[in-house]
Amino acid sequence: MLRDYLEAILKARVYDVAIESPLEPAIQLSERIGNRVLLKREDMQPVFSFKLRGAYHKIHKLWREGRLGGGVIAASAGNHAQGVALAAQTLGLRAVIVMPETTPAIKVDAVRRRGAEAVLVGDAFDDAFAHAKTLIESEGLTYIPPYDDPDIIAGQGTVGAEILRHHPDPIHAIFVPVGGGGLIAGVAAYVKALRPEIRVIGVEPEDAACLAAAMVADERVILEQVGLFADGVAVRQIGEYPFEVAREAVDEVITVDTDEMAAAIKDIFDDTRSINEAAGALATAGLKRYARERGLTDETLVAIASGANMNFDRLRFVAERAEIGEHREALYAVTIPERPGAFLAFCELLGRRQITEFNYRYADADRAHIFVGIKLAEQPDRQRVYEQLCAADYPVIDLTDNEMAKLHGRHMVGGHAGDIPDERLFRFEFPERPGALLKFLSHLGARWNISLFHYRNHGADYGRVLVGIQVPEAEVDELTTYLEQLRYPYWAESDNPVYPLFLA
Template structure:
């Protein structure tokens, strides 16, 4: 594909027809956060749109430009949430029928919101890619107009109005704009506008570490598809970056940041403290990036703007986000401590904790020389975590920091205490789609010789469920088991040698 003409795109942004539906959202200074970070942080509040997301802009601009004959054929789209609501609202406003294909794992609240705007929905597949393939097939067979969520010029131009408003609202030209990035529609539109009207402003794309479609594509020099995507920040979790958006990003993006899920959760908390609004994980993704950049000393001097892209968060996810937020900010530490299994050792350990606040404590007696204790502890920052380890070492207590161990945070902290027997056991983590029948499908893939010895699942309100599973396996049969497990099609990670398993669960 030849390079997209950025001057032409800037002109399309100038002419974009979005304000029949979209609001001019404010760009607000976050005083407390700015003081804490030592730099002016401005929040572009796209969570304040009527559909709680910037996606209304691209959908409105695209559908406003349809001819009468195209509107008569109706529109079709694929989305698990924000784009679906944008297309539904725009279709209703411009008087055309809309059919939205959504994954089976889409929460009912999002399906209901789309249908309340007059659109029809069809649930199909476990993820966006499967729903999108079905939507494209339907468009080809029915003649309906497919509205892409990010890889169309008119959609990109609609999203670019966010950048136009930022320049109009800021008291000074910003040094950088940090943009949450999935398929690239928003960062392309903002970047194109700034390239024309504020070329010294840096455009920083921020992706979730487990969904780096742009990062991997930039590294490869072409659009690549990821084999697996972490769906935690579901608003930006796509397997394949857009071809058009990639051509634009190569010209306008000045930097790329990957942020962890814990960093995103910490940023959700920061947004709440600044605005008293609970945003979705993708909505706080850009803020997580600017915080990381400032702490590492890589942020440019001057005013920094971040896109708060959406607030379509499922209520049942909020607890999980709160649970992980303090890990991301360094304000909580999870660790395993090894102490002698003898009288007085427990008291000595508690004294070594000092006056730090304990958030959780898990211990169960085992007839062994040493005891293992799982502890959650309030800390001031990352440096304070190191001090905890030093303080414990001075009391001859060995500490293993588990603050970044997924098995510990997702599973073990909810099931410490039970130990297996002496039979040979192997342990795996899986991701299951959150749909009826997923567990049954998993179990039916295995034959009867594999005895399940451990199982833990906890719903986090996401499209994927995280499962920990142990199996009794005779020696020499592990390869056969893994062959069968791979046949389930679910992502899988071996955890038999994880120190968490050794400390607390192995027989």
């Protein structure tokens, strides 16, 4: 099978639209982790992503064989859409891209600038895909899949061919971001056919690890839901063709969290002055974790910087999380005495450590609960700070890994509410579109009183909300049924330590 893909990759027609992207050293990152890090700069492609390779090869092959009829169609809210649009424009073909209505305007505009028709339908990819299927029949269009197709895999595999051509010297491992699997299948097939000693390692978000789950189960599985920070790889099931290749040619799949991806975006920026999207920085985040966990030194490691279609509004979220992801900042809830000089004594205990964030509001005559961020010199510092505060008899909770604290709590510290009977706390994600917040709020508040609400727009396809709802014990089952019918991902947060310390 690998030999078949090797031949297809060598014959793939991609350079009518794609550039042979550079393989650049990441000098600062290399020095910091003690290995030679090379970035495969697919973020420099004309559509700022590798996706045009597979799309063009597939469309060109169909066009050459006279099999396109009325044009091409794709269902995508991301980089595949732009790849299909550019390929069709280059060949003078009609292109229709069906996108969810939640798609940010920057992506819709990019597709239309390439001459494609952007059709907005529904709140999610499934809605767009269903509508695309109806147009295939009614308008005689040919569907171009995003990843689950041998021709798409062959086009993406040219990335692997370029890596080996640009660096014929030893490589310990190549790190590849994984969504549906087209890129890792192409890269793994090519690399393992020619240089089987090189490790090919897939990298996925912890909350969207469809290949990792499939490798454990030895069959494709469907994830119940996926995280949305790295929307370019938010896929619930690995493709059938990519999984066939992965079982034979992928050495390992590792996962990283949101903070590690944010840190990797900053790493790439520091070395290249390019801002990758979360999925684009995914492989770099995995490379760092792999090197750290294995104590690796003096090896050559390649990460594919796969895309730079970042919404500007998301940068503030990335900036908030990058230092935590790099283990250079930790967050704590600390209780100090409510008296003059207490804050000074707290700062004196920390000495020359830099306080990055301090949130406080008077709430009790005896005790003050503070939300504090502290700059770290290295990862073990986090535990040392915690132990230092405990030794000084400060009650302390480490909130560095607490998602509610990082998304909402740090922005809400301002004093406790009075007695609010039967309040229950939930965290939600809902499709981000005009009027979505109003719709969400009106639906939720129609039955029970809303006693707390925090929402911040992060420039993403989905909004994140923290809600307090007053629900008597006798109506909890009714609320649970209602939330399930709402069909938005949600998490119960009433037991989160942030709630009694800062909000209740």
